[in-house]
Amino acid sequence: MNLEIQLEKYFAYTSFRPGQKEIITSLLEGNHTIAMLPTGTGKSLCYQLPGYLLEGQVIIISPLLSLMQDQVEQLMMNGEKRVIAFNSFLTADEKNHALLQLHHYKFIFLSPEMLRSKSVIDGLKKLHISLFVIDEAHCISQWGYDFRPEYLKLGESRDKLGKPLTLALTATATKEVKNELIASLHLDHWNEFIYSVDRPNISLVVETVESYQEKSERIVELVKRLEGPGIIYFSSKKLTEWMSAYLREHGMTRVMAYHGGMEQENRVLIQQQFLHGQLDLICATSAFGMGINKEDIRFVIHFHMPLQLESYLQEIGRAGRDGKKSVAILLYSPGDEQLPYQIAEAELPSEVQVNAVYQYLEMNHHMTTNLASFEIDIRRISGLTETQWRIIRDYLVDQKELLLKVQFQKLTLFINERLQVKKRKISEMHLWICSQIQQCRRKKILKYFDEDMTIEVENCCDQCGIDLTVFDLKISKHQVANSSYNWKQQLANILLVSERSDEK
Structure with missing residues (x-):
């Protein structure tokens, strides 16, 4: 065939x-x-x-x-x-x-x-x-x-x-x-x-800024400077909306926020507008990107530190699918690593929550045969999010043949192990960002995935030396923007030329 x-x-x-x-x-x-x-x-x-x-x-x-x-x-x-x-x-x-x-x-x-x-x-x-x-x-x-x-x-x-x-x-x-x-x-x-996780056409840049305000101002500078379209990733739904409004205040009108808390219809509309070039920029959480088949994304910026190298690669991989030069910029402020640790801990049930569920089921032992029927009560008394509840529910269903106390001992051990894995991933990401050794960032990522770097990449990363002007907006785009903005002056010039022609 x-x-x-x-x-x-x-x-x-x-x-x-x-x-x-x-x-x-x-x-x-x-x-x-x-x-x-x-x-x-x-x-x-x-x-x-x-x-x-x-x-x-x-x-x-x-x-x-x-x-x-x-x-x-x-x-x-x-x-x-x-x-x-x-x-x-x-x-x-x-x-x-x-x-x-x-x-x-x-x-x-x-x-x-x-x-x-x-x-x-x-x-x-x-x-x-x-x-x-x-x-x-x-x-x-x-x-x-x-x-x-x-x-x-x-x-x-x-x-x-x-x-x-x-x-x-x-x-x-x-x-x-x-x-x-x-x-x-x-x-x-x-x-x-x-196949290799490497995307040689994506340049890797980490910039250190001193404060939240400086980071916001740098975002404005970059977005005005870089050729789009682009995506800015955040770990906060609220910040996606704040930043999109902040950018509009600074003259960038074709920008919208996107996160999992929005209505499905709004998310679909924003996706379609971005895909068809009606939007140049998306301020998004990690909910945006999977399945988005847009080949000409030129830059991805991370406002917050990702929780691990794997998700970082997934997110920057939305850029440059057409094979053309693109850039991934991560903005880091000292202390940024605290938010990922907080997110990791919030995703898993705490020991207090696990104990609350155990005590509830201990007093109502017959309920363990049909946990789903009592989800509302269990989540209410323990304060579990939907994700935290799923972790507990699925684990208990797997272990239902064991004594309840043994089930919860194993559950506590499982949660602690998961938290340690998450913390290790955050630590590896932080080390990649802040390493004092002048070593190629691409080479470090490849080593993490047991790969060797086999090709030399131009404008590889900030550690190797990079020329960000390569990714600047083209002059022609500035001219188009300026001509549309100064249409009155353009019309006046045309009329002036016409008058002079008539005089001749």
Whole structure:
């Protein structure tokens, strides 16, 4: 089979990006496949094209509702109607109807939580599943930076579905993450395609500023100076909105905030405006970017320090997908590392919260058989967020055969281990930012992922020496901006020239 012909037939592309053809060939030959491709190198094509070439349905497990919706919309824009996102956006009636119609769909996107529903599993068992895809597969590993408890069940779900041909996709995974991923999915044989995390066309810059105010002022300078479009990442929803307003006050009108607390309709609208060039800049939390298929992003700025190198790479990887020169700038103020530690601790249940849940269940022991029914009461008395509750609930369900006291002892140990992993990741990120040794930043990242730097990169990083003027706005853009701004003067000049011509 000539895959290039099939690629052009289904997607109107004439050639594959590095790694795509090898991964697709592996799947078409019937091999379970683990693939690590850098952000922005077209991972979704690795299951979409085989999906068209294999008989049966493709099941895609995706961790984020926004990512799922984006991928569904992209397939629909490509003319594919047999696609559905099976997630919490569907009403009960819509879910029931979709379950009866599953055989009519080619691509079925599922959240990991939805896959744990007996009715969903029973519906999927009736299908001929040609490919079982785990997107963002690093979420499986307890050592992964974006660990999701629900992902740990995917191996069991895969077994229930008859161990279909499986593709695990991720952009960043260390060796320990990859090994746990393989074990969790119950793979007995597989092919691996591990490509470098490096994106040589993205220059890496860390700037140290002394204060919050100085950081805000530097953002204005950079945005006015750098060729866009661009993204600025924050760890605070409130700050995305404040900064977008601050930038508009300083003359940048084509900027909007984006975060997970916004209404879905507003998020979709802002995404579309950015994709179609109606916005030049997005001030966003990490909720923005996954699935955003925009090739010409020229810069990514981090206002806050990321929690780990893996997510930093994911976020800067949204720049330069067209292969052209782009820049990633991280602004650091002394003490910035405190916020990531606070975020890490807030994501996990505290010892006080765990003890509150234990005491509640100890007094109402019969409730442990159906935790979900008492979620509202348990969360109220313990003050758990939705994420914290999911961690406790899923862990207790796994350990339900043990005595309650033993379950909670193991849960406390598990939470402490997770917190230590998160703190280690923050420490590694902080060390990368603040290292006093004049060593290439790119080389340090590659070493973290057990890679060697094999090519010399021009304008590599601030440690190697970098010329930021390379990324400045082009003169022609300034001229366009100035001409549109000074239209009255332009008109006056035209009239003056016309009068002089008439006099002649």
